[in-house]
Amino acid sequence: xxxxxxxxxxEVFRKASEVKxxxxxxxDSQVLTAFTSSLYIxxxxxxxxxxxxxxxxxxxxxxxxxxxxxxxGAAINGGAANIAMLLLGxxxxxxxxxxxxxxxPLYLSEVAPPKWRGAxxxxxxxxxxxxxxxxxxxxxxxxxxxWGWRFSLGLAxxxxxxxxxxxxxxxxxxxxxxxxxxxxxxxxxxxxxxxxNSNVDAELADLLKFNEMAKDAxxxxxxxxxxxxxxxxxxxxxxxxxxxxxTGINIIAFYAPVIFQSIGFGSNSALIAAIVxxxxxxxxxxxxxxxxxxxxxxxxxxxxxxxxFICQVAVTVVLAVSTGISGTKHISKGHGILLLVLMCIYxxxxxxxxxxxxxxxxxxxxxxxxxxxxxxxxxxxxFATTFVLSxxxxxxxxxxxxxxxxxxxxxxxLMTVFVVFFLPETKGIPLDSMYQVWERxxxxxxxxxxxxx
Numbered sequence: 001x002x003x004x005x006x007x008x009x010x011e012v013f014r015k016a017s018e019v020k021x022x023x024x025x026x027x028d029s030q031v032l033t034a035f036t037s038s039l040y041i042x043x044x045x046x047x048x049x050x051x052x053x054x055x056x057x058x059x060x061x062x063x064x065x066x067x068x069x070x071x072x073g074a075a076i077n078g079g080a081a082n083i084a085m086l087l088l089g090x091x092x093x094x095x096x097x098x099x100x101x102x103x104x105p106l107y108l109s110e111v112a113p114p115k116w117r118g119a120x121x122x123x124x125x126x127x128x129x130x131x132x133x134x135x136x137x138x139x140x141x142x143x144x145x146x147w148g149w150r151f152s153l154g155l156a157x158x159x160x161x162x163x164x165x166x167x168x169x170x171x172x173x174x175x176x177x178x179x180x181x182x183x184x185x186x187x188x189x190x191x192x193x194x195x196x197n198s199n200v201d202a203e204l205a206d207l208l209k210f211n212e213m214a215k216d217a218x219x220x221x222x223x224x225x226x227x228x229x230x231x232x233x234x235x236x237x238x239x240x241x242x243x244x245x246x247t248g249i250n251i252i253a254f255y256a257p258v259i260f261q262s263i264g265f266g267s268n269s270a271l272i273a274a275i276v277x278x279x280x281x282x283x284x285x286x287x288x289x290x291x292x293x294x295x296x297x298x299x300x301x302x303x304x305x306x307x308x309f310i311c312q313v314a315v316t317v318v319l320a321v322s323t324g325i326s327g328t329k330h331i332s333k334g335h336g337i338l339l340l341v342l343m344c345i346y347x348x349x350x351x352x353x354x355x356x357x358x359x360x361x362x363x364x365x366x367x368x369x370x371x372x373x374x375x376x377x378x379x380x381x382x383f384a385t386t387f388v389l390s391x392x393x394x395x396x397x398x399x400x401x402x403x404x405x406x407x408x409x410x411x412x413x414l415m416t417v418f419v420v421f422f423l424p425e426t427k428g429i430p431l432d433s434m435y436q437v438w439e440r441x442x443x444x445x446x447x448x449x450x451x452x453x
Contacts, residue, residue: 033390033391033392033393033394033395034391035083035086035087035090036390037387037390037391038087038090038091038094039090039091039093039094039097040094040383040384040386040387040390041091041094041383041387042090042091042092042093042094042095042098043094043095043097043098043101043379043383044094044098044380044383044384044387045094045095045098046094046095046097046098046099046102047098047099047101047102047376047379047380047382047383048376048380050062050098050099050102050103050372050376050379051102051221051222051372051373051375051376052372053065053099053102054102054103054106054176054372054375055176055179055221055372056180058172058173058176058177058180059103059104059106059107059110059172059173059176060103060107060167060170060171060172060173060176061172062099062100062102062103063099063100063103063104063107063163063164063167064164064167064168065099066095066096066097066098066099066100066103067096067100067160067161067163067164067167068096068160068164069092069093069095069096069099070092070093070095070096070097070100070156070160070163071096071157071160071161071164072089072092073088073089073090073091073092073093073094073095073096073156074089074093074153074154074155074156074157074160075089075154075157076088076089076092077089077090077093077153077154077156078150078151078153078154078155078156078157079150079154080150080153089153093156094383096160098379098383100163101379101382102372102375102376102379104124105121105124105359105360105362105363105375106173106363106371106372106375107173108120108121108123108124108363109121109360109363109364109431110173110174110175110176110431111173111174111189111193113194114428114429114430114431115293115428116293117293117360117364118289118292118293118297118360118427119289119290119292119293121356121359121360121363121364122285122288122289122292122356122357122360123289124356124359125285125351125355125356125359126282126285126286126289126356129278129281129282129285129351129355130282131159132278132281133275133278133279133282134159135152136271136274136275136278137275138151138152138155139152139271140271140272140275143271171185171188171189171192171193172185172189173189174186174187174189174190174193174203174204174207175207175368175371175431177189178204178207178208178211179211179368183204183208186204186207187200187204190203190204206432207368207432210367210368210369210432211368213369221369221370221372221373222373224369224370224373225237225370225373225374225377228447229447229448230370230448231444231447231448232365232438232441232444232447232448233365233366233367233370233374233438234374234377235422236361236362236365236423237362237366237374237375237377237378237381238377238378238381239415239418240358240361240362240378241358241362241378241379241381241382241385242381242382242385243354243358243411243414243415243418244354244355244358244382245382245385245386245389246385246389246408246411246412246415247308247350247354247408247411247412247415248312248389248405248408248411248412249281249347249350249354249355273340273343276340276344277340277343277344277347278347280344280347280348280351281347281348281350281351281355282351283348283351284347284348284349284350284351284352284355285351285352285355285356287348287351287352288300288351288352288353288355288356288357289356291352292356292357292360292427293427293428296425296427297357297360297361297423297425297426297427298419298420298423298424298425300352300353300357301353301354301357301416301419301423302416302419302420303349303352303353304349304350304352304353304354305349305353305354305412305413305415305416305419306349306416307345307346307348307349307353308346308349308350308353308354308409308412309409309412309413309416311342311343311345311346311349312346312405312406312408312409312412313405313406313409314342315339315342315343315346315402315405316402316403316405316406316409318335318338318339318342319339319401319402319405320402321335322335322336322339323401323402354415358382361423361426362374362375362378363375363378364426364429364431364434365426365434366434367432367434367435368431368432421443422443422444424437424438424440424441424444425437435448
């Protein structure tokens with residue numbers, strides 16, 4: 001929004017208004033990207049603390065804390081009078097996102113029945129998608145108002161309040177309650193999530209057994225996860241979030257209006273294009289919800305990877321042809337529409353693969369004793385990679401031009417090959433029996449076979 005740039009980033013506004021030669025460089029500003037990236041640094045810091053927090057106070061209370069922190073950050077951003085307030089609010093938002101990204105995927109995986117765990121867990125990514133679409137719609141509606149940026153930033157208090165209030169009325173997960181010695185509450189929680197007519201004794205006995213095994217180990221979880229028998233878990237907790245960000249989706253999602261405006265779309269057209277991308281992504285997550293427990297995680301990862309790779313290469317070709325090597329040509333309407341279509345197909349590929357599955361798979365592969373730690377590493381790597389990419393993307397776009405999208409295509413090819421050879425299928429496997437998939441794997445079996453659970 002122009003009023004927002006004029007108030008906080010006047011140099012960026014001046015540059016965007018004056019640059020006529022290279023459409024890729026209009027918004028290249030380290031100050032602007034620092035504002036965006038501050039959230040990820042805060043999220044990275046909070047995710048490292050959140051591991052111990054979720055183990056000590058439970059998944060539910062961590063979600064509540066994250067919601068309160070996010071609410072405070074949104075309120076400060078909405079009333080920001082200077083850059084300092086803007087950054088403070090952004091940092092608090094980061095803390096809130098860090099806490100909830102740690103606790104929510106664990107919560108969903110631990111309460112879901114094994115046969116429906118995939119569908120339950122994709123709900124996390126679905127509502128992230130809802131938030132992205134809602135934010136773009138609000139930005140579009142407020143774009144012409146001088147105070148619209150305050151409304152856009154401040155309105156984030158609404159979902160924060162809904163999440164915080166809702167979390168107060170749910171019970172914690174049975175695994176978390178057993179871990180903290182609250183066995184009777186765990187029994188009640190199991191009965192609540194499995195149904196009052198269900199016999200939960202066997203599942204509760206398994207939780208107690210694995211909890212005792214974890215206590216007997218008496219080791220620091222951050223040291224335990226580096227043991228040889230947990231090598232596959234450690235690799236996946238790093239590789240999956242790292243690869244997810246290198247699909248380029250968050251860069252496109254966060255900077256979609258800037259990208260489309262930089263390559264020739266008008267301001268309003270850029271926001272509409274971003275909304276369309278968000279809606280396509282949202283619809284594809286619903287497709288994933290219906291397919292993930294039928295066809296498995298690997299199938300969706302591989303199909304989505306191939307689809308995204310083809311689209312990124314095609315986007316590179318279209319941009320090269322339409323804008324020229326120097327990026328000085330104005331993109332035609334036909335090429336602009338083709339570009340939007342390709343990005344929508346790309347967003348759909350992400351929406352039914354790396355989007356929801358990058359939260360689902362890490363949340364379900366860890367044994368109880370390292371589950372919070374593994375999720376913490378997963379979230380921390382996600383934030384660290386997002387920070388680096390968001391801090392450098394606009395500069396990359398300026399210097400590499402259309403080659404930026406080819407950069408992401410190369411990574412998508414690599415991650416798809418990684419899934420083919422190194423990620424086992426986890427569909428329908430109970431959490432406490434997940435060790436079996438590693439024991440049977442052609443490569444990871446050498447690390448975990450004969451080492452126990």
